[in-house]
Amino acid sequence: MRQRPLSPHIGVYKFAYTMATSIVHRATGVVLSVGLLALAGWLIAAASGPEAYAIAVAILGGAFGQLLLAGWLVAFSYHLFNGLRHLNWDLGRGLEKHEARRSAAIVVVATLLLAGALIYAAFFAGVPR
Amino acid sequence: MSLRSPLGKVLGRGSAKQGVSHWWMQRVTSIALIPLTLWFAYQVVHLPTANYDEVRAWVASGFTPVWLLLFIGAVAWHSSLGVQVVIEDYIPDKAAKVSALLASTFLHIVVAVAGSYAVLRIAFTTFSAG
Numbered sequence: 001m002r003q004r005p006l007s008p009h010i011g012v013y014k015f016a017y018t019m020a021t022s023i024v025h026r027a028t029g030v031v032l033s034v035g036l037l038a039l040a041g042w043l044i045a046a047a048s049g050p051e052a053y054a055i056a057v058a059i060l061g062g063a064f065g066q067l068l069l070a071g072w073l074v075a076f077s078y079h080l081f082n083g084l085r086h087l088n089w090d091l092g093r094g095l096e097k098h099e100a101r102r103s104a105a106i107v108v109v110a111t112l113l114l115a116g117a118l119i120y121a122a123f124f125a126g127v128p129r
Numbered sequence: 130m131s132l133r134s135p136l137g138k139v140l141g142r143g144s145a146k147q148g149v150s151h152w153w154m155q156r157v158t159s160i161a162l163i164p165l166t167l168w169f170a171y172q173v174v175h176l177p178t179a180n181y182d183e184v185r186a187w188v189a190s191g192f193t194p195v196w197l198l199l200f201i202g203a204v205a206w207h208s209s210l211g212v213q214v215v216i217e218d219y220i221p222d223k224a225a226k227v228s229a230l231l232a233s234t235f236l237h238i239v240v241a242v243a244g245s246y247a248v249l250r251i252a253f254t255t256f257s258a259g
Binding site: 026029030032033036037039040043044046047048050053054057060061073076080083084086087090118121122 | 156159160163166167170173174175179180181184185188197201204205208211212215240241243244246247248250251
């Protein structure tokens with residue numbers, strides 16, 4: 001590619017934590033896209049028979065698999081609440097700097113609460129449905 | 130003064146030739162996913178164990194297959210739109226970018242179709258009391 005002058009990029013800006021909430025939204029989205037592969041794999045294994053399902057359980061039931069599942073619950077919680085924040089922005093609301101900082105804090109707190117509840121229910125509670 | 134041609138203006142599709150469809154469908158799928166993901170998360174974390182018979186009984190129970198199909202479709206669509214933007218933003222090389230976009234699109238369709246087929250197959254081959 002031809003070398004052209006570049007406009008200043010993110011390096012010229014002072015770090016604000018709203019920048020972190022922005023890139024984490026994208027990162028959690030990619031993480032959840034990988035989760036979609038696991039979801040499809042799990043369902044296909046369950047549809048294929050007990051032998052195939054045993055392989056899926058061996059992968060997802062191991063320490064690394066459980067860590068992944070917990071990670072997807074955290075990523076989902078964050079992407080959900082920050083997505084709601086984005087939808088609110090799309091309505092033209094909450095775009096002032098002080099509002100964006102406040103909603104970022106709300107997203108982090110809500111994420112911790114929901115992710116905590118989901119991880120508790122999935123790994124510790126054994127609640128009957 | 131505008132540099133846009135009258136034809137370009139009336140078509141309203143912009144430089145990507147897609148108008149607002151990408152932006153709009155990302156919002157439509159995101160709204161659909163609010164109840165669908167909450168439902169799915171609630172269901173999976175409450176599966177008492179995830180053994181073979183129990184998971185199949187859950188997939189086949191009641192209207193669960195319908196919600197699962199909607200969930201898989203909306204997630205795959207939303208994910209495809211999102212990964213597309215990530216690829217467009219971070220892969221500058223044209224050939225690599227187009228290849229990655231094709232791979233992502235095909236993979237999302239394969240995952241959606243295969244996942245949906247798995248749900249239907251379980252639903253039609255499992256006898257469930259639910």
